[in-house]
Amino acid sequence: EVQVVESGGGLVQPGGSLRLSCAASGFTFSNYEMNWVRQAPGKGLEWVSYISSSGSSIYYADSVKGRFTISRDNAYNSLYLQMNSLRAEDTAVYYCARAVVMRYFDYWGQGTLVTVSS
Amino acid sequence: QSVLTQPPSVSAAPGQKVTISCSGSSSTIGSNYVSWYQQLPGTAPKLLIYENNKRPSGIPDRFSGSKSGTSATLGITGLQTGDEADYYCGAWDSSLSTGWVFGGGTKLTVL
Numbered sequence: 001e002v003q004v005v006e007s008g009g010g011l012v013q014p015g016g017s018l019r020l021s022c023a024a025s026g027f028t029f030s031n032y033e034m035n036w037v038r039q040a041p042g043k044g045l046e047w048v049s050y051i052s053s054s055g056s057s058i059y060y061a062d063s064v065k066g067r068f069t070i071s072r073d074n075a076y077n078s079l080y081l082q083m084n085s086l087r088a089e090d091t092a093v094y095y096c097a098r099a100v101v102m103r104y105f106d107y108w109g110q111g112t113l114v115t116v117s118s
Numbered sequence: 119q120s121v122l123t124q125p126p127s128v129s130a131a132p133g134q135k136v137t138i139s140c141s142g143s144s145s146t147i148g149s150n151y152v153s154w155y156q157q158l159p160g161t162a163p164k165l166l167i168y169e170n171n172k173r174p175s176g177i178p179d180r181f182s183g184s185k186s187g188t189s190a191t192l193g194i195t196g197l198q199t200g201d202e203a204d205y206y207c208g209a210w211d212s213s214l215s216t217g218w219v220f221g222g223g224t225k226l227t228v229l
Contacts, residue, residue, distance in 0.1 A: 035218065037163075044120065045155070045163060045206050047218035059217050095162060102210050102218065104153035104168035111162055 002026040002107045004079075004096045009112030016086050020112060022079035022096030030054075030074035033099040036081050038092035039111075048094070049081065050102065064090075086116045121146060122207055122221035129227040130197055138192040138224045140207030146219055150210040152190040154183055157204045157223075166205070167192060199228050 008020040022034070036048040049070040050059045058070055069082040079096055093113050097105040123141040130136040140152065154167040165174050167183035170190065182193040190207055207221040 037218075037220075044204075044223040045157075045208075045220045047208075047220060050218065061217055062215065100168075103151045104165060104208070105155070105163075106165050106168070106174065108162040108164070 002098070004098060004107055004109040006094060006096045006109045006112040009094065009114045011115045011117065012086055013118050014087060014116055016116070017082070017084045018086065018114060020081040020083065020094055020096075020114070022081075022109060024077045024079065024096075024098070027098075029072075029077040033102055034072060034079045035097045035099050035105065036070060036079075037095045037097050037105070037108075038090075038114075039095070040089070040092040043092075046092070050099070051079070083114070086114075088116050090114060091116045120222040121211060121219035122209065124205075124207060124221035124224045126222070127225045127227065129229055131229050132197050132199060134197050135193065135195045136197060136226065137194075138205055138207075138226070140190040140192070140221050142188050142190075142209060142219075143213075144188060145213035146188070146209045146211050147185065147190055148188040149212050152183065152185050152207055152209050154181075154190075154192045155206045155208065157206065159203070163206065194226070197228050202226055202228050 003025045005023045051070045067085045071080045093111040095111045096109040098107040151169045155163040156166045157163045170185040171183040204223045211219045
């Protein structure tokens with residue numbers, strides 16, 4: 001069974017940092033592109049970042065460019081999101097999502113909540 | 119302001135049919151596949167339609183998708199109360215601002 005499970009969310013002060021993790025199982029992780037998608041409270045979905053199966057190609061939404069870094073470790077079937085210089089507007093549930101040739105997201109995790117507040 | 123435009127809400131009675139539109143541009147829907155996601159209250163999004171009109175295993179044929187030019191449509195027939203959810207369209211954006219884009223979401227109410 002395909003599973004992606006996020007962890008690492010929590011409460012952080014503005015300007016602080018947090019690292020999210022996504023543990024994948026049930027499929028050959030190194031064959032798939034992965035993404036982070038977030039959803040602010042009561043708002044819609046917002047794509048955050050993409051990483052290719054090998055990690056050689058990476059894209060970011062303009063709203064997080066220069067502050068967030070996506071990475072993966074195919075040996076450990078894991079995806080990461082390093083978030084620095086966090087702002088109140090980064091408060092959201094962050095989802096890890098498996099992509100198929102960036103045509104669609106076929107599996108989503110349950111999400112991890114990040115709250116940026118003093 | 120989302121790159122893809124959806125109506126904020128739609129409603130219909132049980133058993134009826136509803137359509138949800140998604141309008142984009144030549145760099146999004148016009149040149150890439152569209153997918154649709156269903157998000158039930160308090161849960162993660164779930165893939166409903168992929169590559170414009172295909173249904174993943176387990177998705178009933180009451181759900182359908184179509185695309186024409188720079189617009190796409192999700193159709194749901196035989197509405198059930200369990201279909202009450204938020205629905206999002208999504209597509210890759212091939213413009214200079216490369217990345218994935220979602221619509222703002224449509225809240226479906228089954229009256």
